Amino acid sequence: MSGPRVEPFTALTPAELESWHALRAANPALDSPYFHPGFAAAVHAAGRPVHVAVAGDGGAPVAFLPHHREGRLLRPVGWPGADFQGPILAAGTGFRPLDLLGNGAAAYTFDHLVEAAPGFERWVVSRRPSPYLDVTGGLAGYLGRASRSGKENMGQARRRAAKAGRELGELRFVADSSDPKALARVIELKRAQYAATGAKDYFAEPDRVRLLDGLLRARDPGFGGLLSTLHAGEHLLAAHFGLRSGAVLHWWFPVYDPAFARLSPGWILLRELVAAAPALGVARIDLGRGEDEYKRRAKTGESVVCQGVVTRNPVRRAVASALSEARSIARSVRARRKP
The missing domain is CATH 3.40.630 (Aminopeptidase)
Known part of the structure; x- marks a missing residue:
């Protein structure tokens, strides 16, 4: 060559x-x-x-x-x-x-x-x-492959989702949202997380905000952004913006509102997304490099x-x-x- x-x-x-x-x-x-x-x-x-x-x-x-x-x-x-x-x-x-x-x-x-x-x-x-979730078969398929810790956390997420519905209002999950205001809220929460933890602000560069805006508008079935949101009543509990191509979804920017941290809304969102995977045509969710505790618990492989x-x-x-x-x-x- x-x-x-x-x-x-x-x-x-x-x-x-x-x-x-x-x-x-x-x-x-x-x-x-x-x-x-x-x-x-x-x-x-x-x-x-x-x-x-x-x-x-x-x-x-x-x-x-x-x-x-x-x-x-x-x-x-x-x-x-x-x-x-x-x-x-x-x-x-x-x-x-x-x-x-x-x-x-x-x-x-x-x-x-x-x-x-x-x-x-x-x-x-x-x-x-770099951990991943095999979500072939949706929630039932995932639970059949998950570790004991993964099963336990998904069970807790189900119970906390019911609690959120009782305390805050009807739970609403949108697997594929095109709402630019919801994306703006994702970026706002992510920047607040960076500030709270002392991490470098990925969105300090304006081109990166424009990147997510453009990916949200990309509706090509072969490639694009995927925005998923979780509400309880009028409250946005958690959301995720990722990349999708074919049967693979990449878990990229997950966020939750710290005001509702006691409900572990990130786990509720992940459970809903795993359940929605067959309808989305997703067979694997890549979580990305890292030894974060939730990744260790949720993964089915790496x-x-x-x-x-x-x-x-x-x-x-x-x-x-x-x-x-x-x-x-x-x-x-x-x-x-x-x-």
Whole structure:
């Protein structure tokens, strides 16, 4: 395979986009919505330029890798909000990550690379679990596969939903809402959560708000945003905005109103979404990387995502390894401190 050429996303031809779709469809490791060209298109349209490395020796392309360029650094498309990353190519196809470098680009950094990405093994410095829920068969199917903890939490969610209905008013769940006001409330609650926990505010960059707005309006059955809301009476208890492609839903921005935390509304919402999965055509809900307690309890399985950097500079690679080790130690310390 010759070195890739790099094009702005908007320069890809219809035939190249068809090749992208075909390569993704032929590789089960790429069924996440993040690998759909619609995600790259939405990020680009929101105002953050996307470039695509296109590899092939004449004829149809054999690999695509959408990315952003920040000075001499390349990042995966949608970073830091992309929970699955990697090249779009057929299973078993080779890929040379060093070919991404050149023309001033000194490194390609990744933090959610799918473990099956070929050619990246030597550049990986750490691996972390990415839990998921197999929701084939809806709530009954999920409960048949869930851990004891998952079953218990879903049972508690059912009882708390009944309590919310008695105390606050009729419970209403909308699996697929197109209400922009509800999305604005999701973003408002998420920003308040970031502020309360000291986390970096993802929505401080206006293009990220525009991204979610655009994804909410995307009604393509093959790709788009999915907004789900849970009300009790006049109160919005919880909501979630995720990405949907085919039978996969990615759990992206879940929120709940802290005023109703005693009801664990996030679990009620998740239970309702699992129950609605067959009607939505969803068979798997990817929860994204992390060792959050609710993910550990709810999951039926997990994949692995990798962190690392492609570089010819050994110092840069050593720094990446040291930072990864420091973060791993910090996570272990936090886990030991939990009651």
